[in-house]
Amino acid sequence: MTIIDTNIVIDMVKAKKDITENITAITYVEYPKIISYKGFKGSIIFPNREEYILAHRIQMKLLEQGKPQQFSDLLIAAIAVTEKEKLITKDKDFEIIQKAIKELQYDFDVKILKE
DSSP, X not given: OEEEOHHHHHHHHHTTOOBOSBEEHHHHXXXXXXXXXXXXXXXXXXXXXXXXXXXXXXXXXXXXXXXXXXXXXXXXXXXXXXXXXXXXXXXXXXXXXXHHHHHTTOOOOEEEOOO
């Protein structure tokens, strides 16, 4: 399956498109209107302990490189990695996160759309 980031969700809601992809709890909090959007047919993935630990490991790697990232992005990436789902986003920070994840020897399938 696929996870879509908040920026993609907002665009799809504005365009009145059905959303069959999954979202994370981050989007659930950042864009609470998603719950009442009739076109939302995906699932909400809530993070577990393993995903918080992975987000921490990613941040540690990024700190070593002098490139720390936002907690929300780290958690979204960790969820996508552990759930083995592709992430679609417009956020270019995920390029930096993807490199760190690969250095930690995890697979992270992310597609970054242009604005």
